[in-house]
Amino acid sequence: MKAIKILFTVSFAATLLTSCYKEVVVVDNFNTVQEQPQLSASQLVNAYELWYVDINNTAGFAETPFLQKAFTVSFINGVVYANNNIAGLGINGDGFGIDVGVYNTANGILDVQHDRDGFSSFDVFEVDFNTIELYNPNNDTSYFLNGYHRDNFDYDFVFYENIHYFLQEYDAWEKTYTSNFGAINAFDNENYLQFLGAGNDATFRSSRDANGRHINNLFWDYTGVYAVGNISGNANLKTLFLDYDFFNDAFFELRVINDSKIELFHAASETIYEFEGRGYIQFLKSNGKIKDKKLGSEKSRKHRVNKIENPRVNIRG
Numbered sequence: 001m002k003a004i005k006i007l008f009t010v011s012f013a014a015t016l017l018t019s020c021y022k023e024v025v026v027v028d029n030f031n032t033v034q035e036q037p038q039l040s041a042s043q044l045v046n047a048y049e050l051w052y053v054d055i056n057n058t059a060g061f062a063e064t065p066f067l068q069k070a071f072t073v074s075f076i077n078g079v080v081y082a083n084n085n086i087a088g089l090g091i092n093g094d095g096f097g098i099d100v101g102v103y104n105t106a107n108g109i110l111d112v113q114h115d116r117d118g119f120s121s122f123d124v125f126e127v128d129f130n131t132i133e134l135y136n137p138n139n140d141t142s143y144f145l146n147g148y149h150r151d152n153f154d155y156d157f158v159f160y161e162n163i164h165y166f167l168q169e170y171d172a173w174e175k176t177y178t179s180n181f182g183a184i185n186a187f188d189n190e191n192y193l194q195f196l197g198a199g200n201d202a203t204f205r206s207s208r209d210a211n212g213r214h215i216n217n218l219f220w221d222y223t224g225v226y227a228v229g230n231i232s233g234n235a236n237l238k239t240l241f242l243d244y245d246f247f248n249d250a251f252f253e254l255r256v257i258n259d260s261k262i263e264l265f266h267a268a269s270e271t272i273y274e275f276e277g278r279g280y281i282q283f284l285k286s287n288g289k290i291k292d293k294k295l296g297s298e299k300s301r302k303h304r305v306n307k308i309e310n311p312r313v314n315i316r317g
Contacts, residue, residue, distance in 0.1 A: 041124040042105040044132050045075040048147030050095070051132070052158070060141025065117040066100060067134070067143045069283060071158055075103055080112055084283040086166035087259040090155035098282075110134065156236070163238050163254065164202065164228045167195040171279030172207075172215045173262070182271025187250050192218055193242075193275060195226060202226060204242060215278050228254065240264065 045051075050072045067073065070082040071089065074096045083089055083097035092098060101114040110122040122134040130147040159166070167173075173193040192207040192215075204226040207218045222244065229239040231253075242250040253265035260277040 039126060040105065041108055041110050044124050044126055045103075045105065045110060047132075048130065049076075049150050050074055050148045050153050051145035052148060052153070054144045054146055057144045058141065059144075060136075060139065062136075062139030062141045064120055064136050064139065064141060064143065066112070066114045066120070070097075070100075071162065072097065072153075073145070075110075078102055078104070080114070085169055085281075086159055086162050087169045087277075087280065089159050090153075091259075095150045095153070095155070160236055160238070160256075163256070164195075166256070167228070167262075168197070168202070169281050169283075170260070170277030171281065172218060172277075173275035174211060174278050175273055176211070176261075176276045177272075177274035179272040182266065183269040185266065185269040185271065186244075186248070187266060187269075187273075188271070192220075194220065206242075 072083040074081040080101040081096040125133040194205040205220040224243040238254040240252040240254040255263040
């Protein structure tokens with residue numbers, strides 16, 4: 001009896017160790033195990049329609065440019081699609097985004113020829129039932145992608161979690177509406193805003209030029225720092241902080257009206273403003289042509305931690 005118990009213990013431990021690496025199946029009374037066949041690179045990348053690039057879980061110190069800038073990627077019949085922009089997310093390309101290159105899995109690995117960023121090769125590993133790892137041996141960096149189908153992907157969550165990138169997707173935001181209520185304040189004179197850079201905190205510029213001026217002819221009066229924050233209990237509402245030196249810092253409630261219009265509620269004066277985007281920036285290409293962001297590098301997503309709402313903002317009830 002003791003010998004049988006020891007044999008069972010050893011067998012059970014061996015099964016546990018094996019299961020850490022591959023799924024096993026008991027096929028007879030002697031605990032014989034049979035390894036399940038591993039999925040191929042082609043089967044893995046085609047298992048889901050959309051792969052969300054979990055940028056915060058990237059492992060390594062280098063970057064693979066086309067993955068660094070993408071919110072989602074898709075591998076469909078040899079073509080790579082990506083959602084690189086927040087504006088139009090869920091609409092562009094029926095939710096897949098734009099065609100950014102081609103891929104091949106014939107050799108058991110994932111080879112991607114990106115239209116702009118060139119060739120990349122990846123080892124593909126299954127992490128769990130809807131997560132894969134793309135390991136780039138050329139830069140020793142891994143990206144982790146979470147799989148979804150379009151009908152269960154939360155486009156709104158991705159949109160609002162990345163509002164700071166949305167603000168950067170226009171060359172300028174022009175003030176088109178000011179409420180007839182609210183106290184007079186210095187921000188009344190700011191008619192254009194521009195958001196540069198990427199990440200939690202970045203640079204903004206403002207202009208007092210008259211409405212209707214071409215964005216290439218704007219004179220930017222001020223350059224400062226901005227930050228976007230979350231509001232507890234409302235994922236679709238944000239705060240916007242503009243750091244001004246020559247008058248009090250401006251705190252706003254930020255609400256998105258549509259993919260090219262935002263509403264700013266100025267907490268101190270209780271004035272409502274609307275700004276419309278001018279000069280949409282299609283990251284990567286538009287009609288086959290590359291378009292870079294002016295006065296700043298092309299968007300590259302960075303590891304970020306969401307900010308909480310600023311307690312100095314008086315949120316509307």
